[in-house]
Amino acid sequence: MQWTEANALITAASRIIIVTHIFPDGDAIGSLMGLTHALRSIGKEVTPVVDGGTPDYLQFIPGSDVVRSDLNEITADLAITVDASDMGRTGEAGKQAFALGVPVIMLDHHPTNLLFGTINLLNPTAPAAAEIVLDWLDSLNISLTHDAAFALLTGIVTDTLCFRVSSVTSDTLEKAHRLMAAGAPLSEITQRTVSRRAPGVFALWASVMPTVQIEEHVIWAVIDRAARESAHYKEDGDGGLVGLMIEAAEAYISATFRETKDGKVDLGFRAIPGFNVAQVALSLGGGGHIQAAGATVEGSLADVVARVVPLLKEAARVGSPVIV
DSSP: OOHHHHHHHHHHOSEEEEEEOSSOOHHHHHHHHHHHHHHHTTTOEEEEEOTTOSOGGGTTSTTGGGOBSOOTTOOOSEEEEESOSSGGGGHHHHHHHHHTOOOEEEEEOOTTOOOOSSEEEEOTTOSOHHHHHHHHHHHTTOOOOHHHHHHHHHHHHHHTTTTTSTTOOHHHHHHHHHHHHTTOOHHHHHHHTTTOOOTTHHHHHHHHGGGOEEETTEEEEEEOHHHHHHHTOOSSSOTTHHHHHTTSTTOSEEEEEEEOTTSEEEEEEEEOTTOOOHHHHHHTTOEEOSSEEEEEEESOHHHHHHHHHHHHHHHHHHOOOSOO
């Protein structure tokens, strides 16, 4: 955690670009906007950016509706990445930021992170990148604004599934308390994220449920483009299906295989405590956490399923459930 070096770069910079990972979730946008609001509060000119902009369901986060989708004609003294484990995960926006040739501060919490920043702020035990952002604001002696607290609590709530994952500690709860004291509305954030589903989710699930299979403690589903189109599902991802399937009592590992428009397959993995899907994802060019990871690979749905399911079965064989 290179706090001193990172703080010096912040002090010296006047124009800052912040980018997060493609297909952004609540922690990505929460961290992006939490840091944006905080740095703007001390007079910095900050441009938040992510490929495609902010997903519709996260635009309740203050200021997130004007996140840029590209960096055309934008210059900066400093670039910051949040919640991205490698350069590729920052997409085209990241490429544009790195092409500026300015220093890059990398802030992340994924164990598979490749330490690609000029300065790296990595805490692989943190349950959310937003928690590290709050640590950084403390190091910078920046006071919490309402909007920054709102964004950061959204990041923590969504990445911890409302404080239910095994990486949550008493420190996480204390930080959530601080953010609430600064005005962040826990109930509203919960209702807008972990307690709601995007339009078309249940139609999508109904369409793909016949594809669900479970073998050797691995459960998976296949989502082709036709299923997404028939359900009129416009969001990225599987709508939380991979998280739903891991609730099956006989499952140790769950996976969804999602066909993309460009002929690739997006993979989402989840595991119960005692099993590691991060290494499987890393071997496929992706990354993530021990119990939640993913990757994007080349190939048809059938070929990718045939290639990846055996890897997941092996991960299930070598692990052991913590809670029986």
